Structures are given as structure tokens and as C-alpha cells.
Amino acid sequence: MPKKKAKDRQGIGEETKGTISRRNVLKIGAAAGAATVLAPNVLTSTEALAFQDPIPSEPVICVTPATSPPHHPFVDEFTAPFPAVDTPLNPQPTEFANLGAGEADRAPHPRWAQFTPAHFTYELKARPGLHTFHSDFSPTYIWGFNGRYPAPTCLQKYGKPTIVRFHNNLPVSTTTFGRNEMTIHLHNGHHGSESDGFAGDFFGTGFWKDNHYLNCYAGLNAFGGNGDPKEKMGSFWFHDHRAEFTLNNNVLGMNGMFLVYDPTDPGHEHPSAGSLQLPGYYGVTDFPVILVDHRFCPTENGRTELVNAAGGDKFIINGKIQPKLTVRRRKYRFRFLNTGPTQTYDITLIKPDGSVGTMVVIATDANFLEHPIPVDAGANAGNSNSTTAPIVAGGLRVSVAERYDVVIDFGAFPAGSKLYLKENRAMFVGNPSPDPLPPGLAIENVLLQFNVVNTEAWFPRDTPAIPSTLCTYPTLPATDNTFEWQFVRDPVGSVPRLFKINGFAFDPEIPRHCILQDTCEEWLLNNNVGGSAWVHPVHIHFEESRTLKRFVNGVEVPVAPLLSGRKDVNRLEAGQGALIKMQFRDISGRYLIHCHNMAHEDAFMMVRWDIVPDAAAKAACDALMAQGLKELGSKVRNEEVA
Amino acid sequence: MDIRTMFKGAFEPHPASPGVTRYTNAVLRTQDNKEVRFYDDLIRGKQAVVNFMYAECHGACPLVTKTMIATYNTLKDRMGKDLFFYSITTKPKDDTPAALKHYAETRKANLPGWYFLTGDSFDIETIRFRLFGMNHPGFDLDSAMHAGSLRIINDATNTWLMVEAFASQKTILKRISWADPQKSYAERVVESRARQILINADVKKYGYRRDV
Numbered sequence: 001m002p003k004k005k006a007k008d009r010q011g012i013g014e015e016t017k018g019t020i021s022r023r024n025v026l027k028i029g030a031a032a033g034a035a036t037v038l039a040p041n042v043l044t045s046t047e048a049l050a051f052q053d054p055i056p057s058e059p060v061i062c063v064t065p066a067t068s069p070p071h072h073p074f075v076d077e078f079t080a081p082f083p084a085v086d087t088p089l090n091p092q093p094t095e096f097a098n099l100g101a102g103e104a105d106r107a108p109h110p111r112w113a114q115f116t117p118a119h120f121t122y123e124l125k126a127r128p129g130l131h132t133f134h135s136d137f138s139p140t141y142i143w144g145f146n147g148r149y150p151a152p153t154c155l156q157k158y159g160k161p162t163i164v165r166f167h168n169n170l171p172v173s174t175t176t177f178g179r180n181e182m183t184i185h186l187h188n189g190h191h192g193s194e195s196d197g198f199a200g201d202f203f204g205t206g207f208w209k210d211n212h213y214l215n216c217y218a219g220l221n222a223f224g225g226n227g228d229p230k231e232k233m234g235s236f237w238f239h240d241h242r243a244e245f246t247l248n249n250n251v252l253g254m255n256g257m258f259l260v261y262d263p264t265d266p267g268h269e270h271p272s273a274g275s276l277q278l279p280g281y282y283g284v285t286d287f288p289v290i291l292v293d294h295r296f297c298p299t300e301n302g303r304t305e306l307v308n309a310a311g312g313d314k315f316i317i318n319g320k321i322q323p324k325l326t327v328r329r330r331k332y333r334f335r336f337l338n339t340g341p342t343q344t345y346d347i348t349l350i351k352p353d354g355s356v357g358t359m360v361v362i363a364t365d366a367n368f369l370e371h372p373i374p375v376d377a378g379a380n381a382g383n384s385n386s387t388t389a390p391i392v393a394g395g396l397r398v399s400v401a402e403r404y405d406v407v408i409d410f411g412a413f414p415a416g417s418k419l420y421l422k423e424n425r426a427m428f429v430g431n432p433s434p435d436p437l438p439p440g441l442a443i444e445n446v447l448l449q450f451n452v453v454n455t456e457a458w459f460p461r462d463t464p465a466i467p468s469t470l471c472t473y474p475t476l477p478a479t480d481n482t483f484e485w486q487f488v489r490d491p492v493g494s495v496p497r498l499f500k501i502n503g504f505a506f507d508p509e510i511p512r513h514c515i516l517q518d519t520c521e522e523w524l525l526n527n528n529v530g531g532s533a534w535v536h537p538v539h540i541h542f543e544e545s546r547t548l549k550r551f552v553n554g555v556e557v558p559v560a561p562l563l564s565g566r567k568d569v570n571r572l573e574a575g576q577g578a579l580i581k582m583q584f585r586d587i588s589g590r591y592l593i594h595c596h597n598m599a600h601e602d603a604f605m606m607v608r609w610d611i612v613p614d615a616a617a618k619a620a621c622d623a624l625m626a627q628g629l630k631e632l633g634s635k636v637r638n639e640e641v642a
Numbered sequence: 643m644d645i646r647t648m649f650k651g652a653f654e655p656h657p658a659s660p661g662v663t664r665y666t667n668a669v670l671r672t673q674d675n676k677e678v679r680f681y682d683d684l685i686r687g688k689q690a691v692v693n694f695m696y697a698e699c700h701g702a703c704p705l706v707t708k709t710m711i712a713t714y715n716t717l718k719d720r721m722g723k724d725l726f727f728y729s730i731t732t733k734p735k736d737d738t739p740a741a742l743k744h745y746a747e748t749r750k751a752n753l754p755g756w757y758f759l760t761g762d763s764f765d766i767e768t769i770r771f772r773l774f775g776m777n778h779p780g781f782d783l784d785s786a787m788h789a790g791s792l793r794i795i796n797d798a799t800n801t802w803l804m805v806e807a808f809a810s811q812k813t814i815l816k817r818i819s820w821a822d823p824q825k826s827y828a829e830r831v832v833e834s835r836a837r838q839i840l841i842n843a844d845v846k847k848y849g850y851r852r853d854v
Binding site for chain 2: 061063097099104105106107108172173174175176179180193194203204205206207244498505507508509510588589590603604610611612613614617620621624628631
């Protein structure tokens with residue numbers, strides 16, 4: 001590879017006609033790579049470099065190939081995305097949209113006086129960039145925040161409200177499958193609807209928009225101050241939520257992590273007041289694990305472009321294909337996040353002898369479990385959450401948008417051991433493993449290789465044992481209302497056959513449920529409706545839910561331990577249902593419930609519901625809902641054509 | 643003359659348009675028995691709304707047609723100039739151009755810029771798969787399934803959208819506008835300012851942004 005790049009570089013100057021040539025692209029790719037290798041810790045300079053990257057030329061997308069190009073396993077290093085660098089904002093953020101300075105229209109930020117961002121603010125510019133998914137590949141055209149995939153990670157603290165200024169610097173005209181309009185959702189923040197990435201509130205190129213993240217605990221009205229600390233969450237992520245183009249824009253790279261720390265989970269490992277002392281140095285002993293499937297075009301003209309198709313044959317983990325990570329003989333925290341766009345992962349830890357290792361789950365969807373739950377194929381096989389086919393012994397099933405934080409202890413393995421993260425599906429590799437694999441493990445199933453080494457003197461010591469109690473959940477108040485959401489693709493013979501919720505295709509104009517603020521509801525999420533054969537990871541914006549009951553084919557079953565925690569993505573496999581309870585506190589606005597399989601949400605499996613501030617607004621919301629129903633009712637629905 | 647057509651030469655496809663590889667260039671016949679090629683004459687560089695129907699359908703099709711007439715009336719100034727409606731029959735063997743003309747006339751849908759199309763049944767099946775296919779044989783083989791949705795295409799911007807025909811007029815018009823050629827930044831600033839006034843009024847009235 002270096003030889004080829006050097007040869008290409010000789011020709012610079014012949015074909016630079018104002019725009020960037022492929023040779024310059026190669027040169028920049030090489031320069032960026034060098035900076036990363038030489039100065040891994042100088043974050044500001046590499047971020048600055050990203051800002052200066054020229055806009056790459058548009059990709060030439062190929063006809064979908066049978067397979068992506070082959071790659072060599074375990075070449076690239078597994079790393080955490082760079083932390084976002086806090087930036088003073090100019091102009092200063094304001095409560096009301098600053099149209100004069102180029103902000104997009106929006107409702108005012110709620111609770112601004114109490115939550116004026118005083119400290120760290122961020123600026124993330126969505127723009128085209130080049131990312132190398134594997135050293136065997138040439139750079140790939142992506143849309144990333146600050147031109148990066150994965151986006152820089154925002155490292156946050158409870159009690160420090162912040163603004164992330166999202167710029168839309170996407171191309172005005174594009175030949176890609178992306179849509180150059182965006183609306184960024186922080187999954188699953190407790191904040192105003194104007195900062196929630198409502199799918200209909202997207203803004204076009206040239207504008208920017210301030211998303212106001214309160215970084216507060218839910219329960220502001222009831223508990224005062226910064227809310228109820230029992231509502232603590234950790235592993236958030238942000239992503240584009242543009243109606244009908246969520247899949248496209250996310251495949252192009254528009255997502256990233258957003259971690260919020262508090263005294264129990266402070267982002268370091270020193271003994272400090274209230275700290276659980278979990279592995280906690282970001283990028284050192286605490287890693288996001290961002291999963292996505294991609295398919296690639298053959299390398300041509302110095303680029304390896306993404307194919308416009310769901311269902312990839314390469315599994316990407318933090319932006320790399322089959323990378324390797326050197327781990328010390330101690331505990332590490334991994335925060336799994338599946339960004340889809342559509343497929344569910346079944347992840348197991350494979351030990352050198354081929355048996356399934358133990359992963360201790362400490363958090364589900366950003367919420368600590370009250371007690372950690374170990375998952376493996378032996379004594380803890382019953383804790384696996386892959387309970388429907390394919391059943392993966394000791395596997396952790398992660399559907400799109402679900403997050404699981406696990407702790408893996410490498411202390412028991414001697415230096416030189418190699419462990420593997422295995423995915424149940426197979427990818428296309430095209431080359432043998434450079435290392436002998438444990439018995440029973442095929443290279444096509446490997447996501448990541450761990451190389452165990454002795455802990456060097458400079459490396460942080462191991463953390464104490466994981467506490468047996470991580471948190472206490474808040475007590476839920478009495479239920480004010482119950483509601484059912486049915487997730488179904490229209491049955492055969494009906495017209496049309498779209499993915500819907502309660503018979504509704506997504507309509508940003510009409511709410512389908514109105515909720516009085518500061519009340520508590522029980523919702524039945526039902527995927528046991530005529531002819532449903534699909535997995536729907538159901539995501540509810542705004543607050544976390546507790547699972548009261550789970551159903552399989554209408555029959556109540558015990559709630560699996562891993563599903564008993566607080567969640568914001570309730571995975572419903574075919575025939576399953578969940579009775580959940582959640583509150584709607586502190587802020588009014590338009591929010592969403594949707595299937596997080598991005599192909600399904602883009603095919604309309606998404607519904608708007610409103611939190612209304614008072615009885616008058618509730619009556620008005622109910623009237624709007626009724627008007628919407630009337631419009632639908634005036635036409636024959638679900639009627640056979642013939 | 644509409645300013646749009648005045649400055650626009652021949653309809654130009656977007657450089658990334660999949661062209662005939664997706665749309666096919668099948669020869670179809672309009673209700674006036676005129677021969678047209680699907681991509682070159684109907685899609686190339688144009689914005690179009692496509693649905694499937696058949697003349698003897700008494701369930702959803704007339705309702706969808708009714709919805710489309712309402713949409714047509716709102717967008718009348720653009721119809722036949724840079725925006726077109728195509729209603730393609732799913733039963734080409736029964737639906738001759740004359741039968742489709744009769745259907746259009748009785749529904750008061752025989753309007754400029756709106757073509758009712760028939761042709762070879764293999765071609766039409768192919769177009770239906772290409773336009774409404776969900777890559778799932780269980781759904782795609784069911785010829786009844788796509789009658790209630792509208793495919794919105796703008797070949798000049800390579801935009802590809804769908805809307806449920808049973809959605810509100812407001813939603814349908816909005817979806818069609820999502821496929822419009824992108825407006826200039828200055829135009830969008832004007833729009834954004836107008837919307838902000840409505841948002842402020844909404845927040846004052848309901849306590850949250852509700853209708854905008």
C-alpha cells in the first residue's frame with residue numbers, strides 16, 4: 001500500500017482543477033493516518049486537522065457486488081472515538097432561535113434560566129469526510145460529524161447543562177444515497193422536544209441548530225434541583241433522525257456516543273465519594289463498542305465506497321473491520337451499541353480454549369442494573385437474553401439501538417492469551433486468520449481480537465471487584481393511564497402493506513396519544529398482532545421505562561433478568577409483548593415511539609405522541625388527534641381492493 | 643409561462659440517477675393510446691407521483707384517485723410542467739387505454755400531466771417490483787399490496803420517497819415537497835423565518851410547538 005500511495009503522489013498537480021483530485025485524497029488520507037499513529041494523545045491537533053480536511057469528491061457508487069473486497073483480520077487497532085473538544089460558541093447560545101446568525105427555526109429551549117450552559121459547549125459539523133474502514137481498503141466517503149466516523153464522543157457530567165451546536169455542512173447536491181437534511185436525536189436524553197431530533201423538524205444545508213442538553217436527572221418538578229439521582233443514565237448516543245432517511249444518513253456515518261458521568265460513575269477509577277470504581281478511563285479501560293454492518297464496492301480510483309443497501313457483509317466495530325485490542329490482565333468496561341442499521345447482534349466472548357467466557361452486564365440501555373448480571377454458557381446460561389431462535393448459549397443479544405455495558409475481566413488469562421468477541425452471523429473475510437483460532441471459532445464470526453499482556457507499571461491498576469449493588473431504582477408512582485401500541489406490518493390483503501403502529505403510518509402533523517405532563521402510564525407494547533414475523537426494537541423517547549410483564553404469544557412469561565432493568569429500547573421478537581411503565585415529567589412537547597430497525601422506521605413504523613402542559617392543552621391535543629382520526633376514517637382503510 | 647419551465651431546458655436527470663436500470667424503459671400506453679417509454683418519457687429528469695390501480699377496483703383505488711385529485715388541484719400550476727402523476731394499472735390485460743380513459747373521465751381525473759398507463763403485464767410487474775419492492779418475496783409477490791401508497795420520485799434530484807395515500811392532504815403535500823428541487827439558501831431562510839413566527843404563536847397558544 002505505501003508504495004502505491006507514493007507512486008500516486010508523484011502526479012499531483014496535473015488534475016487539480018479547483019476541486020480535490022483522487023491523488024490529493026490519497027495524500028490527505030496518508031497524512032491523517034500518520035498523525036493518528038504519531039500523536040495518539042494530542043486530541044486537539046487531530047480535531048483541528050479534521051476541520052481542515054478538504055471536502056472529498058462525491059463517491060461513484062457501484063452496482064451491489066456479491067461480496068465486499070476481502071480483508072486481512074486483526075490488522076487495525078481497536079480504539080475509542082476521539083472525545084469531542086469543548087468549544088466556546090460564537091455567537092453565544094440563546095433561549096430563542098438565533099435566526100439572524102443562521103440558526104434554524106425551533107421552539108425556545110425549556111427551563112433555560114435554570115439550565116443555562118455555563119461550562120462546556122460543543123460544535124459538531126455534519127460534513128463529508130473520508131474514513132478508512134480497514135488498512136486493506138482505500139478511504140471511504142462518509143458523512144460524519146466534523147468529518148469523522150465514528151463521531152467524536154461527547155464526555156459529559158450530570159449537573160453541567162450543555163449545548164451541542166450541530167451545523168449542517170452537508171453537500172448542497174449529492175450523488176450519495178444520503179439526504180442533506182438533518183435532525184439530531186440524543187438517545188435517550190431528558191430534554192425539550194426542540195433538542196430531541198423530532199423526525200419532522202429537520203433543517204437543511206447552511207443552517208445550524210443548538211441542541212440543549214440539560215444533563216439533569218428526570219424528576220425536576222418532584223425533586224427540585226437537578227432531579228432524582230436515581231434516574232442516572234450513562235451510555236447515550238446521538239444520531240440523525242430525518243424522517244424516511246434515518247437509515248441512509250446513519251449508514252453514511254451520522255452517529256456517535258455521548259457519555260454522561262455522575263459521582264457513582266465518575267469517568268475515573270480513583271476511590272472518590274460514592275464511586276462504584278468500575279473500569280472507567282475512557283479509551284483506556286472503558287470503550288464504546290459501536291457496531292454496524294456495511295457492504296463495500298470494489299476498490300476503484302483510490303476509494304472503497306459504501307454500497308447503498310441494508311444488510312452488509314462486513315461487521316464494523318468502532319469504524320474498523322476485525323480490529324485487535326491489547327488488553328492488560330485486569331477488568332475493562334465495554335459499552336455495546338448496535339447502530340444497525342437493521343440487524344441484531346448475538347455477541348459471545350470466546351476464551352482461548354474455545355469455551356464461552358463471562359461478560360458481567362452492569363447496564364442495560366444506559367441504566368445501571370441494580371445488581372450486575374453475569375452472562376456465559378455455564379452457570380449463568382439462564383441469563384442470556386437470546387431466548388428465541390437463534391439461541392446463542394451465553395450470548396448477549398443486542399438489537400438496533402440497544403446498549404449493554406459489560407465488564408470483562410482479563411485477569412485470569414496469562415499474558416499471550418487471545419480472546420475473541422464472536423458474532424453469531426458470519427461476515428465475508430476472504431483471508432485466513434493470522435493466528436490459530438480457538439476450536440470451534442471461524443474467522444467469519446470474529447468481531448474483535450483481544451491480546452492479553454501483563455499490566456505495565458504505568459498502566460492503571462485493576463479496579464476492585466464489581467459491587468454487588470450498583471444502584472437503587474426509583475419507586476414508580478401509581479398508574480394514571482394505560483395504553484396499547486401494536487407493532488405490525490399491515491396484514492396480507494390489506495392496502496397498503498406498510499410498517500405501522502396501531503394502524504398509523506408516521507405523520508409528523510398528528511399526535512396519536514396525548515399525555516398530561518407529570519403523569520405515569522402503563523403501556524402494552526404488542527408484537528403479537530396478526531401475521532407479525534418481525535423483530536421490532538421499540539424505542540421510546542424522553543424517559544426510561546420499567547418492564548412489568550413480558551408476553552410470548554399472549555401468554556405471560558417471567559421477565560428475563562437482563563430485561564428487568566430500566567430500558568429505552570424494548571426488543572419485541574415475533575409474537576412478543578411487554579407491559580412497561582414510565583413517567584412523562586418536567587417538559588412538554590412532541591416525542592416519538594418507533595421501531596429502531598432503521599428500515600422499519602423509515603417505512604413509517606413511527607408515531608408521534610405529545611406531552612401537554614395542562615388540561616386545556618390536553619383537550620386541544622385530543623381534538624387534534626380526533627381530527628386526524630376523522631381524516632383517516634373518511635377513507636376506507638384496510639379494505640381489500642378486489 | 644411558468645418561470646420554472648422558462649429557465650429549464652430539457653429535463654436533466656441527476657448524475658446518480660439509476661436511470662433505466664431501476665425504472666426500466668418499458669413501452670407503455672397512456673389513456674389516449676399514446677406510446678411512451680417509462681424512463682425516457684415519464685421519469686427522466688422529472689418529479690412524479692406514481693401509484694398502482696385498476697379500472698374495475700371499487701375499494702381503495704377510487705379513494706386514492708380522489709385523494710390524488712385533491713392533491714392535483716393544489717399543485718395545479720406545476721402539473722404537466724415539472725410534476726406528473728402516473729397511475730399504472732395492475733391488470734393490464736383487462737385495462738385497455740379506452741378502459742383507463744373511461745375510469746379517468748368518470749372520476750374527473752382525465753387531467754393534463756396525469757397519465758393512466760397500461761402495457762405488457764411482465765413490464766408492469768417489473769415496474770411495480772422496482773418501484774414498490776421491499777426486498778421481501780412474501781410481500782412483493784402480493785399484487786394487492788401497493789395500491790394504497792404513492793411513490794414520489796424526482797429524477798432530477800434523485801429523490802425517492804413514499805407516502806401513504808390515506809394520510810392527510812397536508813402530509814401528502816409535504817412529502818411531495820420533500821422531493822422538490824432544493825431551494826436556495828436565501829429562499830429557505832425566508833421560509834424558516836415565516837415558520838418561526840408560527841412556532842412562537844403555537845408555543846404561546848398550547849405551551850409547546852404543536853402544529854408547525
